[in-house]
Amino acid sequence: MSVHETNFPGVYQITDGQHTSLATRSLVEGQSVYGERVITVGEESYRLWSGRRSKLAAAIRNGLGELPIRPGSRVLYLGAASGTTVSHVSDIVGPHGVVSAIEFSPTVARGLVRLAESRPNIIPIVEDARHPDRYATLVAGPVDVVYQDIAQPDQARILYENIRHFCTIGTYAMIAIKARSIDSTASVKRVFDREIRQLMDRGLEVVERVNLAPLERDHLMVSLRVVEDV
Amino acid sequence: MSTYLVPTPFGVFVHNEDCRILYEVIVYPDEELATKMMMQIADKTLPVEIRDAIEAARQAGVNRIVVESSGLAALIRDLNVEVMVDNASRAIKMFRTSIDSVLIERGVLESEQQTTDFRRRVALGISREKIMRHLRSPDLTIKYAVETIDSLDKTINLLGMRLREWYAINVPAIVNHVEDIQTLVETVLSVGTGMPTAEHLVRAGLPPEAAKNIVEETAQEVGTPLSEEGLKPVLAIAQSIRTMLDARRTIEEYIEKSMSRVAPNMTALVGPLVGARLISAAGSLEDLAKKPSSTIQVLGAERALFRSLRTGAAPPKHGVIFQVPLVHSSPFWQRGKIARALAGKLAIAAKVDAHSGQDLSAALRLQLERRIEEIRRQNPRPSAKGQPEKQQQRPTRKRGSRGRRSRSR
Ligand SMILES: C[S@@+](CC[C@H](N)C(=O)[O-])C[C@H]1O[C@@H](n2cnc3c(N)ncnc32)[C@H](O)[C@@H]1O
Numbered sequence: 001m002s003v004h005e006t007n008f009p010g011v012y013q014i015t016d017g018q019h020t021s022l023a024t025r026s027l028v029e030g031q032s033v034y035g036e037r038v039i040t041v042g043e044e045s046y047r048l049w050s051g052r053r054s055k056l057a058a059a060i061r062n063g064l065g066e067l068p069i070r071p072g073s074r075v076l077y078l079g080a081a082s083g084t085t086v087s088h089v090s091d092i093v094g095p096h097g098v099v100s101a102i103e104f105s106p107t108v109a110r111g112l113v114r115l116a117e118s119r120p121n122i123i124p125i126v127e128d129a130r131h132p133d134r135y136a137t138l139v140a141g142p143v144d145v146v147y148q149d150i151a152q153p154d155q156a157r158i159l160y161e162n163i164r165h166f167c168t169i170g171t172y173a174m175i176a177i178k179a180r181s182i183d184s185t186a187s188v189k190r191v192f193d194r195e196i197r198q199l200m201d202r203g204l205e206v207v208e209r210v211n212l213a214p215l216e217r218d219h220l221m222v223s224l225r226v227v228e229d230v
Numbered sequence: 231m232s233t234y235l236v237p238t239p240f241g242v243f244v245h246n247e248d249c250r251i252l253y254e255v256i257v258y259p260d261e262e263l264a265t266k267m268m269m270q271i272a273d274k275t276l277p278v279e280i281r282d283a284i285e286a287a288r289q290a291g292v293n294r295i296v297v298e299s300s301g302l303a304a305l306i307r308d309l310n311v312e313v314m315v316d317n318a319s320r321a322i323k324m325f326r327t328s329i330d331s332v333l334i335e336r337g338v339l340e341s342e343q344q345t346t347d348f349r350r351r352v353a354l355g356i357s358r359e360k361i362m363r364h365l366r367s368p369d370l371t372i373k374y375a376v377e378t379i380d381s382l383d384k385t386i387n388l389l390g391m392r393l394r395e396w397y398a399i400n401v402p403a404i405v406n407h408v409e410d411i412q413t414l415v416e417t418v419l420s421v422g423t424g425m426p427t428a429e430h431l432v433r434a435g436l437p438p439e440a441a442k443n444i445v446e447e448t449a450q451e452v453g454t455p456l457s458e459e460g461l462k463p464v465l466a467i468a469q470s471i472r473t474m475l476d477a478r479r480t481i482e483e484y485i486e487k488s489m490s491r492v493a494p495n496m497t498a499l500v501g502p503l504v505g506a507r508l509i510s511a512a513g514s515l516e517d518l519a520k521k522p523s524s525t526i527q528v529l530g531a532e533r534a535l536f537r538s539l540r541t542g543a544a545p546p547k548h549g550v551i552f553q554v555p556l557v558h559s560s561p562f563w564q565r566g567k568i569a570r571a572l573a574g575k576l577a578i579a580a581k582v583d584a585h586s587g588q589d590l591s592a593a594l595r596l597q598l599e600r601r602i603e604e605i606r607r608q609n610p611r612p613s614a615k616g617q618p619e620k621q622q623q624r625p626t627r628k629r630g631s632r633g634r635r636s637r638s639r
Contacts, residue, residue: 098346106364113357116350123346123353126360133299133317134272137238138353140346141327164318166327 003041008067010092011060012046014039022049022057024091028118033087034111047091051215054085055149055176058212059221065208066223068145068172072096076143076166078129078158079103079150082111083122089147090119097121100139104128129158132165143167149176156198163204164230171226173204179218192220203228233287234296234322235280235306237271238329239264239352240338242283244292249325251332253286255279258338258348265355272356276305284309298322368492373510375485376503382478386411386471393418393467400456400464401426407444408436412475418468423461495579498591499572499598500554507550508576519584526580527551527573551576556602563612564605571601 001016003023012023023039023046030045032038037048051058060067069075071094080086080101090099100123101116103109109126116122127135129150143166148159159175167173177195179188196206204224212219233252236243241256241264257263257279267277284295284306294312296319297303303313316322333339339348364370390411397418398405404426408414416434417426431441456464482503489502493515496505511530512518518526531549552558557569575598582590 106361110361116354123350124357125353126357136326140349
């Protein structure tokens with residue numbers, strides 16, 4: 001078995017025979033958050049990060065060119081659910097970064113709260129991402145990256161509202177777009193284009209787009225950067 | 231020059247255009263106090279810290295305050311200052327993103343780590359409180375109860391079919407004549423291997439006259455008596471259906487009790503079960519109260535609604551509220567209008583239930599009855615273009631006339 005860091009600081013690749021898997025170095029030694037395998041090498045433990053469980057891992061597997069989430073980043077995470085991906089983002093940003101994680105379903109957020117109890121860099125916020133003014137002062141600012149995975153028909157607008165509240169020129173945004181949650185009839189490609197266009201019209205520039213198939217069907221990860229004053 | 235008010239977990243700040251702090255009420259490092267203050271804001275009650283900060287500003291001659299959120303503005307409306315909401319205020323945004331380092335520079339906070347840690351502990355406190363309230367809220371258990379009733383009904387119908395099929399070997403005719411599943415279950419359990427008599431049927435819940443008729447009519451048709459061994463599985467099925475019917479009753483009683491406490495006005499209009507279904511379809515009473523009556527009218531018919539959007543078919547005229555006898559037993563040409571009238575009253579009832587908790591049920595019922603009389607008077611027969619509509623949404627429990635009869639009131 002061998003572990004080496006990928007081109008993205010904080011993201012590792014673990015090779016075991018012919019199996020390779022992504023992993024993050026666990027901020028909390030030996031902790032398995034959602035049943036993922038934990039591998040200990042020397043002093044460090046690594047948590048396997050499967051593209052089937054996390055769209056961000058799927059994007060990396062499918063050739064994402066640049067990962068704006070790095071050690072030390074301040075991340076605003078919209079649609080945290082029970083914290084599966086959040087836990088890996090928390091590993092990556094490490095002790096000098098912080099993840100403000102928004103999830104509006106109290107039932108789902110239970111897992112997130114449990115996670116935040118064990119990790120000093122997660123700020124759990126049970127609120128609707130449509131109303132950033134309600135949680136503005138709980139978010140640790142200024143935000144370097146907004147990550148959004150909420151599967152809502154108005155997700156582009158929600159992302160922009162948050163960017164307007166927390167970001168400035170140079171901020172990155174990553175958005176997982178699910179074609180079917182926006183419009184069940186329009187063709188997948190048209191839906192993607194329409195969502196992205198809305199963001200471009202508001203001063204964001206597309207950095208790259210990565211299709212998440214076959215790990216996630218009809219999903220696209222789009223990485224953008226704020227290039228105009230917001 | 232504008233003056234701004236920003237409440238944060240560290241305290242409440244009043245600052246100017248250049249983000250210079252004019253007044254402040256610091257709550258750091260009291261984590262409990264900070265959590266309480268932020269929670270009060272979320273609950274739309276005025277924390278004393280905000281009152282104090284505004285009072286200080288007002289005494290120094292400030293008469294206009296800008297805030298970022300309308301919720302916050304509503305809180306300080308009565309404090310003798312003019313309040314403006316600027317949802318995109320640059321000054322506030324700048325203040326928010328720089329306050330951590332300002333407080334560190336001033337020595338109020340020691341380090342970035344400490345800042346994040348305090349924020350996190352306050353956020354955790356707020357989140358825990360919100361989750362706890364949600365889990366304790368009666369809406370949630372009402373929703374679970376309704377969903378469980380639906381699952382039970384499906385299972386009861388399914389097993390009921392199995393029971394009929396199997397027991398029919400024994401007594402084919404009776405099985406076909408006893409419509410109500412509960413009566414069938416009780417008959418099976420009391421008869422055992424022999425042939426059912428009228429007494430058995432009466433004991434199982436049928437009126438004597440009907441029982442006698444069935445036994446007479448079915449005397450000719452003879453089945454193959456099941457052996458004691460062969461009857462065992464049949465009795466087991468009947469037993470489990472009986473248990474499920476009992477559970478269903480318990481849950482229904484629970485819904486009735488909770489609904490009369492949580493949503494008396496809605497309950498008065500559509501009964502506890504349909505009212506509970508509406509809450510469950512909307513997610514919560516709070517969510518239902520936010521919906522316009524046009525949405526309430528078709529709530530629960532989402533599939534039909536999306537189909538109509540996709541294919542251009544006629545939109546559904548009613549969703550869950552079709553289960554109200556007032557709607558489904560009215561002639562088809564009045565149904566849509568009645569559904570609309572009922573949805574209108576429901577929208578009011580839901581708002582009253584969610585916000586004031588007053589009991590306006592008598593008035594609401596009366597208004598509804600008047601409106602329905604009017605509809606009936608104005609539409610005595612189908613209009614020329616009126617077509618019998620295709621039934622868009624069958625009440626979920628109506629499948630198969632031999633199933634348990636609907637009990638919703
Ligand atoms: C696809 S899941 C996210 C999965 C998560 N990102 C992960 O990979 O672990 C979407 C989540 O977004 C939440 N959500 C949807 N709309 C939201 C909103 N307006 N505000 C906050 N959360 C929202 C849902 O409750 C759900 O938990």
